[in-house]
Amino acid sequence: MSKVLIIGAGGVSQVVVHKCAQIPEVFKDIVLASRNEEKCKKIASQLNRPITTAQVDAENVPQLVALIKKHKPDMLINVALPYQDLTIMDACLETGINYLDTANYEPKDEAKFCYKWQWDYIDKFKEKGIMALLGSGFDPGVTNVYTAYALKHHFDEIHELDIIDCNAGSHGQPFATNFNPEINIREVSARGKYYVNGEWKETDPLSVNKIYDFPEGIGPMKIYLMYHEELESLVKHIPTIKRARFWMTFSDNYLNHLKVLENVGMTRIDPVIYNGQEIIPLQFLKALLPDPASLGPLTKGRTCIGCLIKGIKERKEVEYFVYNICDHEAAYKEVQSQAISYTTGVPAMIGAKMMLTGKWKGNGVFNMEQFDPDPFMDDLNKYGLPWKEIFITT
Ligand code: NDP
Numbered sequence: 001m002s003k004v005l006i007i008g009a010g011g012v013s014q015v016v017v018h019k020c021a022q023i024p025e026v027f028k029d030i031v032l033a034s035r036n037e038e039k040c041k042k043i044a045s046q047l048n049r050p051i052t053t054a055q056v057d058a059e060n061v062p063q064l065v066a067l068i069k070k071h072k073p074d075m076l077i078n079v080a081l082p083y084q085d086l087t088i089m090d091a092c093l094e095t096g097i098n099y100l101d102t103a104n105y106e107p108k109d110e111a112k113f114c115y116k117w118q119w120d121y122i123d124k125f126k127e128k129g130i131m132a133l134l135g136s137g138f139d140p141g142v143t144n145v146y147t148a149y150a151l152k153h154h155f156d157e158i159h160e161l162d163i164i165d166c167n168a169g170s171h172g173q174p175f176a177t178n179f180n181p182e183i184n185i186r187e188v189s190a191r192g193k194y195y196v197n198g199e200w201k202e203t204d205p206l207s208v209n210k211i212y213d214f215p216e217g218i219g220p221m222k223i224y225l226m227y228h229e230e231l232e233s234l235v236k237h238i239p240t241i242k243r244a245r246f247w248m249t250f251s252d253n254y255l256n257h258l259k260v261l262e263n264v265g266m267t268r269i270d271p272v273i274y275n276g277q278e279i280i281p282l283q284f285l286k287a288l289l290p291d292p293a294s295l296g297p298l299t300k301g302r303t304c305i306g307c308l309i310k311g312i313k314e315r316k317e318v319e320y321f322v323y324n325i326c327d328h329e330a331a332y333k334e335v336q337s338q339a340i341s342y343t344t345g346v347p348a349m350i351g352a353k354m355m356l357t358g359k360w361k362g363n364g365v366f367n368m369e370q371f372d373p374d375p376f377m378d379d380l381n382k383y384g385l386p387w388k389e390i391f392i393t394t
Contacts (some may be wrong), residue, residue: 001028002356005073005097006087007058008080008277009034011179011292011337012102012137014043016079018335019383021047026353031071034058035078046336058084064091071331073097075354079345081183082106089121098130100118100351102137103183103342104229111186111269113229115367119128122365132365135352137344138305138324139165139246140230142385144368145347146307146322147234152373154320154389157240160310163228165247168218169301169328175257176290177271178340182282185267188258191228194245195235206255212247214304215390216325223247231280233367240311292341299328301340319392324385334384343385350379 020027033054040053084106177184192203208225228246306323331342354360
């Protein structure tokens with residue numbers, strides 16, 4: 001029985017807090033802290049057990065250290081923004097507590113995904129005798145665990161990996177993002193990148209697409225090649241992979257709006273002077289767009305995220321798809337969030353549970369595929385994200 005400190009009180013946090021609160025035998029005490037304590041109190045008011053709330057600026061290491069020293073948690077779950085990953089890791093190092101996040105560090109002034117900044121902490125975490133688990137959301141997160149599970153049970157070698165993320169749901173808004181708009185638009189408007197035969201190849205943003213036929217009645221949808229952070233850790237830890245790509249669906253409506261916003265400069269992340277004041281256009285745009293949390297009651301339909309994997313088992317070629325389907329309305333009914341936050345928050349809770357129960361342990365900084373996938377896969381079935389596998393025969 002443990003105490004957990006959760007940082008951030010946005011869409012993903014809403015799910016993490018609800019899910020942790022559902023398992024008091026693991027998460028005995030919960031402290032929820034964010035920049036704005038009112039948001040923490042709002043989440044706390046939805047629960048049927050008491051939790052503690054606090055205010056903290058997660059970019060201020062001394063404030064974080066004071067908060068950790070006051071509450072003495074067993075571990076910290078970071079569901080604030082990627083910009084705060086390193087300051088929060090610094091505070092964990094100073095206080096000697098374990099760390100988990102769902103997205104890799106990004107500098108504010110450059111839309112760049114790269115594990116180097118956090119992998120640079122490996123020796124420091126080892127020396128301190130503590131653990132950091134990186135990317136315990138869905139993608140990254142469950143997609144890493146799916147790949148590790150496939151390798152453990154169905155393949156001798158994995159050669160090709162396609163991670164495919166489909167949101168076949170709709171919120172009925174002219175333009176909105178399903179998670180933090182600033183992070184989402186930075187990710188989507190970045191250049192595409194994929195791995196082939198030991199090299200990274202770049203593509204113009206969203207310039208490569210194809211049709212993929214999704215299971216369980218979702219049917220054919222257009223998927224676009226993008227870069228996603230789990231590709232970097234998966235090709236490092238599973239070196240037989242010859243090709244690794246990431247794909248996502250977007251509606252034509254979303255892409256048309258994004259194009260116009262880009263064309264007029266609203267997605268820029270460099271400062272511009274407006275009325276004598278510096279503003280970042282993308283941050284201003286975020287203030288205008290619907291809060292992703294407000295989409296919860298409006299979103300209908302399903303998501304389907306999975307890994308399409310090719311390789312060999314006992315010298316025979318195998319093609320395999322492992323996936324989850326999540327229903328936006330069912331997620332909202334359970335935790336008052338749509339499926340994008342749900343599919344991220346549930347794995348964050350499970351990752352924390354793996355660490356607190358000692359099923360996953362180690363000193364240093366780890367990615368999800370470095371641990372035994374089986375207990376995590378069992379918990380996905382148990383806590384709301386059941387998965388299915390298809391062996392593809394041609
Ligand atoms: P939100 O913007 O909804 O929530 C972020 C929260 O962090 C907000 O409560 C925000 O405060 C708080 N915050 C921001 N800056 C600070 C700060 N300096 N100090 C303290 N708190 C701060 O984002 P989401 O919930 O949608 O996303 C959370 C994380 O999950 C992100 O890192 C995102 O990239 C990641 N993610 C991962 C996915 C995966 O599958 N791996 C998928 C989707 C998201 P305030 O409310 O005041 O703005």
